[in-house]
Amino acid sequence: MNGVAAPAEIRLADLTVSHQRRAAVHHLSGRFAPGSLTAVVGPNGAGKTTLLRALAGLHRPDHGRIEGAAGQVALLPQQALLDRGFPLSCLDAVLFGLWGESGAFRAIGRAGRDRAAEALAAVGLQGFARRPVGSLSAGQFQRVLFARLLLQDAPVILLDEPFNALDARTAAELLGVVRRWHGEGRTIVAVLHDLELVRREFPETLLLARDCLGWGPTGEVLTAANRLRARMMAEAWDEQAEACAA
Numbered sequence: 393m394n395g396v397a398a399p400a401e402i403r404l405a406d407l408t409v410s411h412q413r414r415a416a417v418h419h420l421s422g423r424f425a426p427g428s429l430t431a432v433v434g435p436n437g438a439g440k441t442t443l444l445r446a447l448a449g450l451h452r453p454d455h456g457r458i459e460g461a462a463g464q465v466a467l468l469p470q471q472a473l474l475d476r477g478f479p480l481s482c483l484d485a486v487l488f489g490l491w492g493e494s495g496a497f498r499a500i501g502r503a504g505r506d507r508a509a510e511a512l513a514a515v516g517l518q519g520f521a522r523r524p525v526g527s528l529s530a531g532q533f534q535r536v537l538f539a540r541l542l543l544q545d546a547p548v549i550l551l552d553e554p555f556n557a558l559d560a561r562t563a564a565e566l567l568g569v570v571r572r573w574h575g576e577g578r579t580i581v582a583v584l585h586d587l588e589l590v591r592r593e594f595p596e597t598l599l600l601a602r603d604c605l606g607w608g609p610t611g612e613v614l615t616a617a618n619r620l621r622a623r624m625m626a627e628a629w630d631e632q633a634e635a636c637a638a
């Protein structure tokens with residue numbers, strides 16, 4: 393990594409995270425080893441996005457603890473959850489990545505703007521600095537969000553459905569960026585639905601169905617029996633059930 397601190401181990405201890413008192417992640421314990429590359433998979437509503445947001449410090453646990461993540465993490469949010477209607481240039485969108493360094497209301501100097509332009513170029517968006525993000529295709533916008541992660545240069549990178557709805561070329565190029573981050577020793581956690589991709593590229597998998605159904609080497613976790621259990625749990629979810637009191 394370019395002078396970035398090595399990632400610490402991230403430990404989850406009996407973690408429960410809820411929305412409106414309904415548990416989305418339920419008593420989850422385990423660890424992301426430094427430099428590991430982990431896929432988080434599971435049915436719709438399994439708590440995957442909620443877990444990533446909790447790791448990023450955006451959602452407070454109801455119960456249990458997350459250790460080792462504070463100050464280390466950069467998050468790629470799910471594109472479908474972002475509003476692109478506001479007037480913002482690609483360069484400014486990338487510069488948001490420097491907020492942690494500069495503070496929200498401090499001027500960003502020439503060096504920061506140069507780094508943002510370099511990050512745009514690194515994801516194939518030379519000449520896009522002034523383009524409004526609202527005018528971009530889904531693939532171009534995802535490249536902008538990856539450029540922002542490049543600028544953040546964090547030891548731990550959280551990716552929420554990073555390749556969803558992308559053309560094959562963009563997906564392959566952004567996968568190349570993820571491989572490079574992994575090669576640099578960063579810890580990477582990615583929410584994914586494409587199990588072929590997970591089997592091919594991700595050595596570790598966490599299978600979530602609000603409860604943890606498996607966390608370890610991908611081949612051992614993504615068994616037919618575990619996937620069936622995840623589907624059955626999803627079918628049985630009681631959306632009115634409240635978070636357990638423990």
Ligand SMILES: Nc1ncnc2c1ncn2[C@@H]1O[C@H](COP(=O)(O)OP(=O)(O)OP(=O)(O)O)[C@@H](O)[C@H]1O
Pocket residue numbers: 411412416434435436437438439440441442443
């Ligand atoms: N802001 C919210 N307010 C209320 N409930 C929420 C909120 N966000 C998520 N939930 C609920 O929490 C549960 C887990 O949602 P989450 O988005 O974490 O699942 P997911 O595994 O990422 O799903 P998907 O694969 O569909 O993106 C779902 O039942 C969802 O409806």
